[in-house]
Amino acid sequence: MSIALSAPDIKRALTRISHEILERNQGSSSIVLLGIPTRGAHLAARIATIITEIEGVAVPCGTLDITLFRDDLRLRAPKAIMPTTIPPSGIEDKDVILVDDVLFSGRTIRAALDALGEIGRPRTVQLAALVDRGHRELPIKADFVGKNLPTSKSQSVRVLLSEIDGRDEVGIEGEVL
Amino acid sequence: MRHLLSIEDLSKSDAVSILDTAHELARVSDGAVKKLPTLRGRTIVNLFAEDSTRTRISFEAAAKRLSADVINFSAKGSSVSKGESLKDTAMTLQAMGADAVVIRHSASGAAQRLADSQWMSGSVVNAGDGTHEHPSQALLDAFTIRKHLRAGAHDLEGLTVAIVGDVLHSRVARSNVLLLSKLGAKVILVAPPTLLPVGVESWPATVSYDFDSVIPFVDVVMMLRVQQERMSDLYFPNAREYSRYFGLNADRMKSMKQGSIVMHPGPMNRGLEISAEVADSARSVITEQVTNGVSVRMAILYVLLTGSALEAGSN
Incomplete structure (x- = not known):
């Protein structure tokens, strides 16, 4: 496995994304962070912490599980459903920032948009991803990217986070075919 | 699956x-x-x-x-x-x-x-x-028990459940005995001997004929419907006597443990296996089961x- 991002790289990327989110939305007053479980949820919590440090106010942060909205449920073994927690202030007329670890085909984000549509009508929906590895199958793009990682489809990107895996690291596995 | x-x-x-x-x-x-x-x-x-x-x-x-x-x-x-x-x-x-x-x-x-x-x-x-x-009834019963008495846990370890009444005709009882014991709960079947199936001693449950001696120790009392439509024989002398020995009424409910719950898979024969007071009491989770x-x-x-x-x- 070759290492694409080290722990300090990840920290710097998340700090930059936090600043970009604040800049784009002119502060934190209208934003709601929603992480896609499992690792996206931890990344969203980290971004929320950084934004709080910068702005001095807490931002609403929750999780959005998209399993029930996937378009490939017939083809895959049943996946455990993870918790969805929407902050009490809701998403109505807010700027929702979806947070995921890896942006790949774009199908997860499509499902997330469907899931959001069932919950309410945000003013805008934006997307932050720690890694964009390309190979989109849908017209979806990220607004905030930690790092663009050109990969081959035969490779896989592994994101490790200290909350789950004990350390922070992004690596690429497999050969370019 | x-x-x-x-x-x-x-x-x-x-x-x-x-x-x-x-x-x-x-x-x-x-x-x-x-x-x-x-x-x-x-x-x-x-x-x-x-x-x-x-x-x-x-x-x-x-x-x-x-x-x-x-x-x-x-x-x-x-x-x-x-x-x-x-x-x-x-x-x-x-x-x-x-x-x-x-x-x-x-x-x-x-x-x-x-x-x-x-x-x-x-x-x-x-x-x-x-x-x-x-099976789906047993799963929803286990879900209800877990939610009330083992919130946050995966199994039902440490709980004792009494299943009371017409065990003989009850597929709900059979599925529940198997599932609750599989999940780590202790199951006690309470019924007159005529309403217990042959071979019940091989089930993962203990049997009692005395409801009053069981009731103070259990976390869950699950009442079963007396299935008159499946009864071709006389299994008990009359409804009043059945109700007196194996029915759950307000008096009996008083001796239940603090925090324990009453369940019934429905439909209920109010006044036979369960009194209306009990069915509508705070201990009853019967509508929540639905x-x-x-x-x-x-x-x-x-x-x-x-x-x-x-x-x-x-x-």
Whole structure:
């Protein structure tokens, strides 16, 4: 496995994304962070912490599980459903920032948009991803990217986070075919 | 998992995963989302060859919340009452493209027969077969118990459950004994000897004939319906005597442990096995069982119908 991002790289990327989110939305007053479980949820919590440090106010942060909205449920073994927690202030007329670890085909984000549509009508929906590895199958793009990682489809990107895996690291596995 | 036929065939980990899935589904449908697109385009047939209100409605509500199409098929008013065999009925459903069949039948083993046959390719869910099993009811009961008494845990370790009444005719009792003991609870069956099945000593449960001696020690009292429609013999002298020894009334409820709950799978014979005061008391979780039933059945359909193309391919 070759290492694409080290722990300090990840920290710097998340700090930059936090600043970009604040800049784009002119502060934190209208934003709601929603992480896609499992690792996206931890990344969203980290971004929320950084934004709080910068702005001095807490931002609403929750999780959005998209399993029930996937378009490939017939083809895959049943996946455990993870918790969805929407902050009490809701998403109505807010700027929702979806947070995921890896942006790949774009199908997860499509499902997330469907899931959001069932919950309410945000003013805008934006997307932050720690890694964009390309190979989109849908017209979806990220607004905030930690790092663009050109990969081959035969490779896989592994994101490790200290909350789950004990350390922070992004690596690429497999050969370019 | 392709079918849900009995608790006996269900592993502990599959049971726990259905309960965990139901927990998340309950949270989703409690919140803003009332309808999920998960099973859009799938067809689920409710094949009820025996009367049922809540199980059929519950499966129908569960399927609809997951956006599946539901076809209700009951014995009365269909060609089953004209003498059509289970095989011909199944082949008709197959021809219509049913992805899953929820079957209630008066013959024990009907669901198993349907699943083992080559008559149809969809999933089979047993919604009660004769006096054999009723797995979805046991799962919703376990879910309700876990929610009240073991919140946050996966199993039912350390709890004691009394199942009281007509065990002989009760598929609910059989499924519950198997599931609750599988999940680590201790089960006590309380009934007159005439209403216990032959071979009950081999069940993973203890037996008592004395309700009053059991009641102060249990966390859950699960009352069973006296199934008069299945009774061809005289099993107890009269209703009043049954009620006095094995009914749950307000007096008896007073000796229950703090925090313990009263359950009943429904429909209730108020005044026979359970008094109206008890059924409507704060300890009673009977209506909540109905609510939880929908979430648990959503979980069952989700687990059986996702990845179905995968399994069909590998067969």
